[in-house]
Amino acid sequence: MGIEKFIFYIFSVLLIASASMVITVRNPVKAALFLVLAFFASAVLWLLIKAEFLAIVLVLVYVGAVMVLFLFVVMMLDINIERMRAGFIRYLPLGILVALTMAGMLIWVVSGDGSAFNHSVLHGPSYSNTQALGLVLYTNYVYPFEIAAVILLVAIIAAITLTLRRRPNTKHQKPAEQIAVKRHDRVRMVKMKAEERK
């Protein structure tokens, strides 16, 4: 068993274990952290097949940006875990059964000598897949790439549509008016006779 296979199995097991922890641990913060671990493990697997660009992007984008944001959200929201898990035990056996069957099928299909898959060629150390990606991304794949950009745009629009709202009853300041205010706007001088003391 070569060192590569050894690393592969270590990190595969780590990936599966942390992924299952994501959906089983009770504390959502812990679940998010396990997800981070799962990302790391899969980044290592990317590295093993010499896809260093994808590995780095995975860590940078998902771990560095997405998951941090996600943690913020989870911590800010007060989610009642116990209530959400009410039916968990009841459906667990069925869930496990389904999961096992599914896994069994997957294994059955994917097992074998692997000739079913089209193997891509493993390149030498001088090959940069960052450069290769860069070459095709804006040429051959310009159309899908642009569509992906549009999807992100739509995601932004959707997010803004769903969150941006002016509540009719909220009170907020208008600094411009505050600065421009004159004395007579606020104070009314009333001339009146002094009242006699009774």
Added chain:
Amino acid sequence: MQTIYLLIVLAPLLGAVLAGVFGRQLDRTAAHWVTSLGVGISCLLSLYVFKHIVIDGAASFNGTVYTWMISDGVHFEIGFLIDKLSAMMMVVVSFVSLMVHIYTIGYMRDDPGYKRFFSYISLFTFAMLMLVMSNNFMQLFFGWEAVGLISYLLIGFWYKKETAIYANLKAFLVNRVGDFGFLLGIAAVLMYFGTLDYAQVFSNASILNDQTIDIIGGQSWSVATLICILLFIGAMGKSAQVPLHVWLPDSMEGPTPISALIHAATMVTAGIFMVARMSPLFELSETALTFVMVIGATTALFMGLLGLVQNDIKRVIAYSTLSQLGYMTVALGASAYAAGIFHLMTHAFFKALLFLAAGSVIIAMHHEQDMRKMGGLRKYMPITWFTSLMGSLALIGTPGFSGFFSKDSIIEAVGQSSLPGSTYAYVAVVLSVFVTALYTFRMYFLVFHGKERMDEHTRAHLRESPLVVTLPLIGLAIPSVVIGYFFVGSMAFGHFFGDAIFVLPQHDVLAKLSHEYHGPGAMMLHSILTLPFWLALSGVVTAWYLYIKRTDIPETLCRRWSFVYHIMLDKFGFDRFNEIFFAGGGRVLGKILWKVGDVFLIDMLVVNGSAYTMGWFSGMMRRIQTGYLYTYAFAMIIGLMALLAIFVL
């Protein structure tokens, strides 16, 4: 030219739609103007087409206007076949229709359904033109059903009158029987030819030779015979041949203009036209031709006899129509298609004339139709009287009048035919000449001559009908008198129809006759030496003797021959037979099916049972549809696994 053809059919349709759908926005005058104008346009254009095709001798047109759909390689199309046959029919249909439109303005003046009536008759004109101009069986069937539908609507036009509703239901049901045969015939054509196009079917007609088909009972039939008889059953329904004739006399419940247009001149002749159009098929089967001839001869003679005992003026003409349709059918059976169509044309004019004249009389008599309460109308209504006389003379076949030429050529043609049954047919048509003369002039004398039998009030109001009524009478009287003289040479004995009608040489009786034909004048002279002339004359004399001279004799005869008289009053028992056997049997069968089939099987087992099953199923599905996300996701996973298990493992 295609634009013109389209315009011919669409102009009446547009009129009908305007008068019918936008009736509320249009006033009465506008309604009759748009419809009459539409029909007027199509009449003028039909005349132009007639000139183009017949007189200038242009080639016939056969083209598709619109492909409705294509299914399994069969084209369902709307198309026109304009040859001499259809050009002639177009002129007849649109001309009579125009006359009837004008006439209706006067006849229906005070009717609340005025606009509806105009919409119907215009729509009818559209449907009838579609029928005659069709170049395929589908459009033929469309027109066929459409004219049937409008006929149904118009017979029951006065839908508050119970007899009218009964009559239109009867017409509808009887026509169903015929149409069922017709549809089977078309289906058989489609099955054997794989196309509905006339030209393709007719050019391949010979493939039917010697083909046989096994029908239930193990008997093998010639396919050609089967197709022709099925198609002819359709014609029997539409053209009211025995025993499917029972609806036509009752259809007189409708307003008189439609009796003239639909139940005398055009729709009822659709069957005759159709058989003539199908001549390449009918020529293949002598059995079918014999069948046609025997049915036609029976209708001609026996329906004429019934006309003798009717007292309702419209019913007399209705039976006369039946009898004349019988003549046309006989001609078809004898392969004298051209003579049949020729008679169709002349009959359309003089029978429409007689109906409209009868309508004119009916208006004057304040909707009294019983001839026993008329008499001596001649001096009150001179135009109606004169035109009726012209029509009657044409009907009985007075030499020189149009009916003479067409009827005489049919009688001669049948005499020449060598098919089995032709002797019977010949005897029947000759005898029926006498009968025709008798009932026609019985009616004529009863209405226009003799004692004035109406009450004082009616007599005081008797006067000639207005111009919109008399004008169409005159318009129809002219062709009724002269048209035979001009067309007998080419239509009956010449090659007027060209390729439109196909006759095998061994059947071509008209060709045999044409050797002895030396012009219309000679034909008239010759007729004085023949039996039909003397029979017609004796019919007229008998009528005069019985109804003018010795008016007591008919009653005595009725008493003396009361048995025969009652059989005839009973219309040979056709109606009674239908009522007891078909209607009664239908009711019994219906009751059994209702009790066993409906109440027990369907209501109890199927309906309640299936309702219960459906309810159970819906309830179960509703329980599954919990509204919880994880249930839905779970269902998806289960579905995925099931599919994987079935299709991958």
Added chain:
Amino acid sequence: MNFEMPNFLLALPEIFVLGMACLLLLIDLFLKDQDRHLTYLFSLFTLVLVAVLTVYGYSGERQISFNGAYVADGMSQVLKLGVYFAVFVVFVYAKDYLRDRGIFKGEFYLLGLFGMLGMMIMISAHSLLTLYLGLELLSLSMYAMVAMQRDSARASEAAMKYFVLGAIASGMLLYGMSMIYGATGTLDLSGIASQAATADKTLMAFGLVFLLVGVAFKLGAVPFHMWLPDVYEGAPTAVTLYIGSAPKIAAFALLARLLGDGLINLHDQWQGILIILAVLSMAVGNIVAIAQTNLKRMLAYSTISHAGFLLLGILTGTRSGFSSSMFYALSYVLMALGGFGMIMLISRKGFEGDKLDDFKGLNKRSPWYAFMMLILMFSMAGVPPFLGFWAKLSVLEEVVASGMIWLAVVGVVFSIIGVFYYLRIIKLMYFDEPASEEELECSADMRLMISANALMVLGIGLFPGALMAACAAAFSTT
């Protein structure tokens, strides 16, 4: 490396829609609420222009560009025009409804246009990647549209269900695509078609099942349909109208591209799956619809049953089968637009006309619109001579032609069961007493459009030849 410059002109409609949508995004920002109808007019203008571009930009022959990611052929032309039309009608119908409910915002039209862009991309896709991206673009727009009415708890719930389940379905679709990619080594659909014969059978079948599960979800076929009634009912009717119409054309395109262009050689495998989906959909859709009291929910189940019919034509795997399904999809969309449009016609401010009982006695209140509804219902039930009849007839004909008479019989039986609930509406409209005597109130463009819509159902039903010929032509060139 050799790089061929893509033919950008080919994708002009897509580029144009994207440009106009971005422009609209900016314009809408500066509009005051009372000028919001300018957004509406601008969107309609965009649709008309893109239709012109599509018609005149098409050379008449099949062209592939963008390194095999984009295809323009007869099918894409007809379907795109169908989509434009459907979205146009949706926009017109939606205006009053949205205004009455205070959600007449630019976002509806913006997301609608972006969703339409997604559909166009799917219709013109020639690789698994573009298919998937187009689908995601469409789905994302629709999720957001469903959730747009934020004050409504039902709408939020519906959006959440739709989003989560949609994500699962997308995951399955993507997984299936990756399997196919793994087996064939290409994303290009014609490449897949040529590789399919030599690729590993099990792996392909495995990928195929996942792929079809994803598509079945989008189409709403049983047993992947459960989101559909909840989302249809929960979403604002204007959005339901959007979801229920144009995306069905796109779903057909997805199936036609995947199965017809890509995996036609695996016909034996996918036929069985589609038969199961079709029969289940027709059964569940028609039977459960009977038990509904909410018209939107009933139409949702009717959509499910129509999805079953749509699959019938495709599962024959023949060109004429695909074209009959295409005819079905286009006809169905026309009818669905009318059906949901009628709900919006009778609803007012503060009143959702989506109960069956709201249609009681409509004939007394407005005979003309009752008649329009009658046309639509008869057509959906498949009564001749309306459009729905020809749609059903043509798919059933194809099924019979491919020798599966039992399947055609099943289809007929379930469509007869389905007649029940369509006729019930007609019974309610014509024979029951109205609950309210109020006049229908709506703007002229809505009235005009819905009458035109229903009359088209009647008109094309009388003369189906042209549309049938267009559908047949779409599949004769490929």
